[in-house]
Amino acid sequence: xxxxxxxxxxxxxxxTLSRGTGVAVKMLRAYEDLGLIYSLGRSEGNYRLFGEExxxxxxxxxxxxxxxxxxxxIAELTDAYLRDTERxxxxxxAAVLAAVRARTKAHVAxxxxxxxxxxxxxxxxxxxxxxxxxxxxxxxTSRTRTA
Numbered sequence: 692x693x694x695x696x697x698x699x700x701x702x703x704x705x706x707t708l709s710r711g712t713g714v715a716v717k718m719l720r721a722y723e724d725l726g727l728i729y730s731l732g733r734s735e736g737n738y739r740l741f742g743e744e745x746x747x748x749x750x751x752x753x754x755x756x757x758x759x760x761x762x763x764x765i766a767e768l769t770d771a772y773l774r775d776t777e778r779x780x781x782x783x784x785a786a787v788l789a790a791v792r793a794r795t796k797a798h799v800a801x802x803x804x805x806x807x808x809x810x811x812x813x814x815x816x817x818x819x820x821x822x823x824x825x826x827x828x829x830x831x832t833s834r835t836r837t838a
Contacts, residue, residue, distance in 0.1 A: 702731050702734075702740040702741060702742060703740065703741045703742070703743075703745065704734075704738050704739065704740065704741075705719050705720065705723075705738070705739045705741070708741050708745055708746070708749070711746060712746060712749045712750070712753075714749055714753070719749070720739075721762070722748070722749065722752060722762075723739065725762060725765075725766040725769075726766060726769055726770065726773070727748060727752050727762075727765060727766060727769055728741065728745045728748040728749060728752075729741070729742065729744040729745055729748055730745070752765055755768075758788065758791060759791040759794070759795055760787060760788075760791055764787050764790075764791075767787075768780065768783060768784060768787060771783055
């Protein structure tokens, strides 16, 4: 909650929530549309209103995004969390984290292969990269222009 001019606390608008969390208003709207943020509804002027709980929600979403979860994965976890209050959410989160770990390892493998290709290119074209030779000499059309 934020203090108004009289010092009392009240609901936050989406702009205030954005300033308090550092998350863009557009992203907060997406979070709300996915059901990731507790909302107080709308004001008479149709402004989205949020309580202090929304700060916690945004923090959880940010933490899960930082771990590599997609918004779809977070929304599925949130839906299960809110729908099935009797079952602990830890095992489902653990399964999603295992999938994120596998996805991340696959991405790391792709990036490692790219680094290997860069190293091979640098080795093959060391003279060109050092300015001791010119890539133009390798261009088949450059020979016809000089002949």
